[in-house]
Amino acid sequence: MALTLSEEVRRTFDRVALRHEAHAIQSPHQWRRADQVMQRCDKAIAKEEALFRTNYATRVEVARRRIVNAAGTARKDLQHPWVGHDRFSPEDTLRQAEREVRALHHRRIGKIQDFEARELRRIVKQSMRENNLRGEARLAFRQATNRRSGQDRRRGPTR
Numbered sequence: 001m002a003l004t005l006s007e008e009v010r011r012t013f014d015r016v017a018l019r020h021e022a023h024a025i026q027s028p029h030q031w032r033r034a035d036q037v038m039q040r041c042d043k044a045i046a047k048e049e050a051l052f053r054t055n056y057a058t059r060v061e062v063a064r065r066r067i068v069n070a071a072g073t074a075r076k077d078l079q080h081p082w083v084g085h086d087r088f089s090p091e092d093t094l095r096q097a098e099r100e101v102r103a104l105h106h107r108r109i110g111k112i113q114d115f116e117a118r119e120l121r122r123i124v125k126q127s128m129r130e131n132n133l134r135g136e137a138r139l140a141f142r143q144a145t146n147r148r149s150g151q152d153r154r155r156g157p158t159r
Contacts, residue, residue: 003110015113018120030127034120041116045109052105059104063097 003011022034052059071088 011110011113011117015117018117018124021124022120025124025127026131027127030123030130034123037116037119037123041112044112048105048108048112056101059101060094060097063100064093067093067096067100 019038022031022038025031025034071093
C-alpha cells in the first residue's frame with residue numbers, strides 16, 4: 001500500500017529532524033555510532049537505487065510473468081466460454097508489472113529509512129540520558145564536598 005502525501009512528508013521531516021538531532025550529540029563514541037548508522041543507510045539506499053536502475057527490466061519481466069501465470073490459473077467459478085470476452089491486455093499487464101516493481105522499490109527504501117530513524121532515535125535518547133547523568137554526578141559531587149563550617153553544615157542546605 002502506498003503512503004499518502006502527508007504521511008510521506010511527515011516521515012521525511014522526522015528523518016531529517018533526527019539527523020539534525022544526531023549532529024548535536026556531544027560525545028565522540030555516540031557521534032561515531034550515529035555517523036555509522038547514517039552512512040550505512042545512505043550506502044544501502046544508493047545500492048538499492050543502483051540495483052533498481054540496472055535490474056528494472058528484469059524485475060518488470062518477472063512481475064509480468066507472475067501476473068500472467070496468476071491470471072492463467074484455474075478458477076473455481078464456472079463460466080461458459082462464450083459468456084464474455086478476454087479482457088487480458090498486454091499493455092495493462094505491463095503497466096501493472098511496472099507499478100508493482102516501483103511499489104516494491106519504494107517499500108525497500110522505506111524500510112531502510114525506518115531502520116535509520118529507529119536507530120538514530122535510540123542513539124539520541126541514549127545520548128540525552130547519558131548527558132543528564134553527567135550533570136547529576138557533578139551535582140552530587142558538589143553536595144558531597146560541601147566545605148561549610150560546623151554550625152552551618154548542621155543546618156542543611158540554604159535556600
